[in-house]
Every structure is written in structure tokens, then in C-alpha cells.
Amino acid sequence: MKLSRRSRPLYLQIKNIIKDRILHGVYPLGMNIPSEPELEAEFSVSKITVRNAIKELAQEGYLEKSSGKGTKVKRNTSASKLSKWKRFTEVLVEEGHHIQKQLLQAKVITNEEGTEPYRLFGERCLLIERIYRLNGKPYIHYTHYLTALLEVVELADLNQESLYGLIEDHDISLEKFRDEFAVAEAPAHVEEILGVPGGTALLQRFRYSYDDRGEVIEYSTGYYNTRMGHYVIHYDA
Numbered sequence: 001m002k003l004s005r006r007s008r009p010l011y012l013q014i015k016n017i018i019k020d021r022i023l024h025g026v027y028p029l030g031m032n033i034p035s036e037p038e039l040e041a042e043f044s045v046s047k048i049t050v051r052n053a054i055k056e057l058a059q060e061g062y063l064e065k066s067s068g069k070g071t072k073v074k075r076n077t078s079a080s081k082l083s084k085w086k087r088f089t090e091v092l093v094e095e096g097h098h099i100q101k102q103l104l105q106a107k108v109i110t111n112e113e114g115t116e117p118y119r120l121f122g123e124r125c126l127l128i129e130r131i132y133r134l135n136g137k138p139y140i141h142y143t144h145y146l147t148a149l150l151e152v153v154e155l156a157d158l159n160q161e162s163l164y165g166l167i168e169d170h171d172i173s174l175e176k177f178r179d180e181f182a183v184a185e186a187p188a189h190v191e192e193i194l195g196v197p198g199g200t201a202l203l204q205r206f207r208y209s210y211d212d213r214g215e216v217i218e219y220s221t222g223y224y225n226t227r228m229g230h231y232v233i234h235y236d237a
Contacts, residue, residue: 008169010043011049011050011052011056012053012056014039014043014045014050014053015052015054015056015057016162016165016166016169019057019062019165020165022062022076023076023077023089023090023162024089024100024101025076025093025098025099026100027073028076029073029074029076031073032069033072033073035070036050039053061074062076076093076094089132091232092232098134098135099132099134100132100133101130101132102130102131102132102133103129105127105128105129106126106127106128108125108127109124110123111124111125116145116219117145120216121147125145126144126146127143127144127146128146128163129141129142129143129144130142131193131194137195138193138194138195138225139224139225139228140223140224141223142220142221143221144163144218144220145218145219147215147216147218163218164209164218167218172211172217174210174211175210177207178210179207180205180206181205181206181231182204182206183201183202184201184202184204184223185198186223195225196225203223203231204221204222204224205221205224205231206219206220206222207220207222
């Protein structure tokens with residue numbers, strides 16, 4: 001796998017990729033992640049680079065190293081500032097599902113006047129389109145619009161790491177999320193991607209992500225094929 005050699009340290013990129021795989025069930029709870037030699041070969045990096053990545057994940061409680069027994073996944077939920085809130089994908093992974101992301105496109109666009117992206121970001125912003133697969137089948141379609149401050153995000157990173165993690169890697173702290181829900185028909189190309197008949201009523205989610213100054217950093221629309229599974233919000237009391 002090719003890593004970016006221009007921006008963040010290699011060990012940090014590997015750490016974030018492994019963490020994202022844990023959170024999406026690629027490396028299940030209680031199972032071993034690939035060995036250090038396997039990770040060195042996959043990412044074409046040195047032993048010390050892999051060990052630094054694993055060391056940080058162990059310090060954060062995601063991994064546990066055992067002499068002669070490999071490195072085991074110890075926790076598969078993120079440590080969020082919003083400690084009472086758990087991401088939807090994490091709930092699915094805890095239930096034993098496998099989540100896979102696929103980047104469809106990422107580009108800088110010119111927003112049309114009168115649209116929500118234009119109101120939030122002005123004439124230009126970064127558009128990211130991707131789908132999530134639930135146990136191999138298309139489940140969610142997302143279109144993200146992000147502030148032009150994030151135009152430097154690399155496409156390879158978007159395929160492997162958490163979008164919100166990449167945002168915070170650019171020294172932007174996300175402090176609050178606001179979700180709105182509706183029932184709507186998706187655009188024709190989204191229906192085709194999700195494999196649903198034309199005119200199907202889908203759960204639609206609008207998300208606004210705010211930084212510590214109250215500025216909107218990301219706005220997204222998502223279409224969920226809830227026939228495959230309900231949308232779940234999990235709170236710890």
C-alpha cells in the first residue's frame with residue numbers, strides 16, 4: 001500500500017489506518033492484527049515505523065501486545081470527546097458486522113448559489129462521495145462537502161482513514177455535530193449505487209460538523225438503505 005511521503009509521519013498514517021480497520025471490523029475484537037513483518041511488507045516501511053504505530057495504539061487501549069502471542073485487538077470503539085455518543089458504524093461492528101468504505105470521487109467544486117454548500121462555504125469547497133458496504137453489500141451513500149481549508153487532503157488517505165480523523169490531523173478540532181433526518185427518494189445515480197428500485201423511500205441524514213469556534217467544517221448528506229438494517233444511536237448513561 002502506498003503512503004503519503006509529503007505530509008504526516010509514516011507511523012501516524014499507519015496508526016490511523018490500523019485504527020480505522022479496527023473500528024470498521026476488519027480486525028475484530030479479540031483477534032490478532034497482522035504480524036509486524038506482514039505490516040512492514042504491506043506498507044513498505046521499517047520495523048521501527050510499524051512498532052511506533054502499534055505502540056501508540058496500545059497506549060490508547062486499542063491493542064494489547066503479548067510476547068510470543070502476537071498483538072490482539074482489545075477495544076473497537078473510539079475515544080470521542082462526545083463521550084456519551086457512539087458512532088453508528090461502531091454499533092454495527094460491535095454487533096458483528098463488517099463495514100467497508102469505498103471512495104467514489106473527491107474533487108474541488110464550484111457551488112451553485114442558493115444551495116446549502118454555497119451558504120456554508122461560499123463559491124468553492126471540497127466534495128467527497130463514497131459508499132459504505134455492510135457485509136459486502138452497498139448500504140449507505142454519503143456526499144460530504146468540506147471547507148476549502150481541507151483541499152490538501154490526499155485521495156489515498158480518504159480510502160484508508162477516517163474522514164474525521166483526517167480533519168483533526170489538519171489541526172482542526174471537531175467539537176459538535178448536528179444531525180437532521182428525513183425520509184426521501186435518492187437521486188437516480190444513488191439509487192443505482194445502492195441497488196434499490198427507483199422511487200424507494202430511504203432514510204436521509206444531514207450532518208453539520210462544527211469546530212471549536214462554531215464554524216461548520218463539514219456538511220454531508222447520507223442515504224441509508226434501512227431495509228438492510230435500522231439506523232441506531234447508542235448512548236451510555
